[in-house]
Amino acid sequence: MSTVYVVGLGPGAGEQMTVRAEKILEACPVILGYTVYIDLVREQYPEKKFLSTPMKQEVKRCQMAFEEAEKGQDVAMICSGDAGVYGMAGLIYEVGREYPEIKLRLFRELQRLPEEQQYWEHR
Numbered sequence: 001m002s003t004v005y006v007v008g009l010g011p012g013a014g015e016q017m018t019v020r021a022e023k024i025l026e027a028c029p030v031i032l033g034y035t036v037y038i039d040l041v042r043e044q045y046p047e048k049k050f051l052s053t054p055m056k057q058e059v060k061r062c063q064m065a066f067e068e069a070e071k072g073q074d075v076a077m078i079c080s081g082d083a084g085v086y087g088m089a090g091l092i093y094e095v096g097r098e099y100p101e102i103k104l105r106l107f108r109e110l111q112r113l114p115e116e117q118q119y120w121e122h123r
Contacts, residue, residue, distance in 0.1 A: 002069035003103040005076045006092055008083035009037060014044065020107060025076050030068045032061060033078035041078065049073075062088065062095035069102045083107060 005024050010016050017025075025031060025045055031038065032051040042050060051068065053061045065077045079088045089106050096104050 001101065001103050002072055003074050003105055004065045004069050004092065004096070005074065006083045006089055006104070006106045007076050007078050008081050008107070009040065009078055010081065014040075024107065025078070028074045028076040030073050030075045031078060032065050032068065032075055034061070037078050037080060058088065058091055059095060062092045065092065066096065066099040066102050070099070 005028060007021050007024050009021060010018060025041060025048075028048070030049045030051065031041065031045060035052040035054055038050050038052040051064055053064070062077070065075045068075045077088055077092060083089050083106055092104065092106075096102065
């Protein structure tokens with residue numbers, strides 16, 4: 001079963017990302033997000049498949065993530081800041097109801113949370 005990971009980049013790419021976010025992006029063959037955020041990580045992960053949509057196409061972006069996961073690939077949906085506060089978490093859970101066979105994990109990048117609260121898993 002494939003997984004869609006919702007990952008916050010924190011304040012930006014590179015040295016500002018958490019180690020956990022970097023590990024997820026390294027592990028997923030597909031990275032999807034808003035065009036500006038994809039541009040922040042493209043050079044770090046040149047071997048990845050990148051998909052993006054412009055602003056105001058968030059629902060389409062979420063659908064694309066699940067469609068890629070249906071092909072058998074893990075997908076990292078990237079967003080700015082904390083994925084649960086500023087990011088795509090609420091919308092992707094809503095869209096995810098249409099894809100019950102796909103596992104969904106939300107990684108919280110707030111470092112002060114205990115380890116067991118830094119991600120939410122659905123399904």
